[in-house]
Amino acid sequence: MPQLGDEYENGSGGPEPALLIRDLRKDFAAARRRDRRDGPVRAVDGISLRAESGHVTALLGANGAGKTTTLACAQGLERPTSGLVRLLGRDPWRAGPDLRARVGIMLQDGGLPQAVRPVPLLRHVASMYRRPADVDALVERLGIDGFDRTSIRRLSGGQRQRVALAAALVGRPHVLFLDEPSAGLDPQSRRVVFELIQEVRDAGTCIVLTTHLMDDAERLADYVYIVEGGRNVVEGRVEELLTAGQRARTLRFTTGEPGLVLADLLPEGLRASLRLTERQAGSYELTGPLDIAHLDHLTSRWHGRGITPSSLELQPRNLEDLFLEISERSSR
Numbered sequence: 001m002p003q004l005g006d007e008y009e010n011g012s013g014g015p016e017p018a019l020l021i022r023d024l025r026k027d028f029a030a031a032r033r034r035d036r037r038d039g040p041v042r043a044v045d046g047i048s049l050r051a052e053s054g055h056v057t058a059l060l061g062a063n064g065a066g067k068t069t070t071l072a073c074a075q076g077l078e079r080p081t082s083g084l085v086r087l088l089g090r091d092p093w094r095a096g097p098d099l100r101a102r103v104g105i106m107l108q109d110g111g112l113p114q115a116v117r118p119v120p121l122l123r124h125v126a127s128m129y130r131r132p133a134d135v136d137a138l139v140e141r142l143g144i145d146g147f148d149r150t151s152i153r154r155l156s157g158g159q160r161q162r163v164a165l166a167a168a169l170v171g172r173p174h175v176l177f178l179d180e181p182s183a184g185l186d187p188q189s190r191r192v193v194f195e196l197i198q199e200v201r202d203a204g205t206c207i208v209l210t211t212h213l214m215d216d217a218e219r220l221a222d223y224v225y226i227v228e229g230g231r232n233v234v235e236g237r238v239e240e241l242l243t244a245g246q247r248a249r250t251l252r253f254t255t256g257e258p259g260l261v262l263a264d265l266l267p268e269g270l271r272a273s274l275r276l277t278e279r280q281a282g283s284y285e286l287t288g289p290l291d292i293a294h295l296d297h298l299t300s301r302w303h304g305r306g307i308t309p310s311s312l313e314l315q316p317r318n319l320e321d322l323f324l325e326i327s328e329r330s331s332r
């Protein structure tokens with residue numbers, strides 16, 4: 001099968017990143033009449049980001065943080081209330097079909113016509129481009145040939161997701177927007193989709209994605225923006241963000257004894273920079289700059305109380321730990 005990525009060209013061709021957003025604000029009129037007295041809803045409140053060609057940039061945040069609205073402004077589907085948005089050096093809100101032809105969008109609900117079969121749909125989409133990707137190669141790669149006799153309406157969520165990705169790739173975009181790309185995918189399809197995304201990235205496409213799955217972001221993203229309440233709260237390269245908390249690690253353990261607090265586990269001097277969370281009754285996560293002294297104290301206290309943990313696992317801090325720390329910090 002041809003390497004799809006070989007055919008992609010590089011992004012904006014200038015010093016500007018493929019996508020540049022500066023101080024973006026977006027207000028919506030409140031949907032319900034009785035809420036209108038409170039004024040418009042500010043969905044985005046000053047987000048700035050840069051997404052480069054040949055990189056995967058992930059936008060992470062809780063429900064309602066402003067991710068979809070930011071992407072809609074970047075794609076030219078919503079008009080910013082204020083701020084700067086430039087996509088491939090142009091204003092996406094005013095841009096015409098030539099800019100749109102260089103941008104691939106995979107929406108969360110697919111946005112695909114329901115009555116047609118996948119391959120005729122992809123051939124139709126390909127016919128709209130001057131130099132489309134090889135549809136047969138995409139179909140084979142994403143396993144779409146296995147369900148091509150079924151109309152889009154009757155496909156499973158994961159099958160529809162693969163067709164939506166193929167439709168977004170068929171125009172060989174310079175910029176590819178992916179909203180929750182692995183939603184509904186089985187592990188095998190997820191791997192295929194991830195490999196394809198990485199190939200397209202390596203061939204120079206700028207990929208901007210949103211996800212709630214920190215594992216996906218950690219595997220795919222080169223650069224991450226975490227947003228909250230319509231604002232940037234943290235940004236950086238994934239490795240840098242994870243090492244920024246020095247020796248930050250997570251200790252997961254199950255004791256079967258519910259309701260433990262930090263004072264039950266460690267002497268006062270060792271508690272300051274650690275966070276204990278009881279995930280389920282008797283199952284805990286201790287996060288922070290953990291080292292052997294902490295483990296020594298922990299195990300000797302358990303020993304003294306006759307507690308034998310049924311599991312104990314020390315892991316480096318991951319993106320999910322960072323995300324939860326940020327959410328907890330700002331809800332205090």
Ligand SMILES: Nc1ncnc2c1ncn2[C@@H]1O[C@H](COP(=O)(O)OP(=O)(O)OP(=O)(O)O)[C@@H](O)[C@H]1O
Pocket residue numbers: 028029030031041042043044061062063064065066067068069070
């Ligand atoms: N068209 C609209 N009219 C009114 N309010 C809106 C509109 N679109 C979004 N909002 C509000 O703006 C805020 C941000 O929404 P947005 O969809 O951008 O968040 P999100 O981060 O994508 O969330 P999710 O992870 O749940 O998809 C929310 O409070 C939402 O209710």
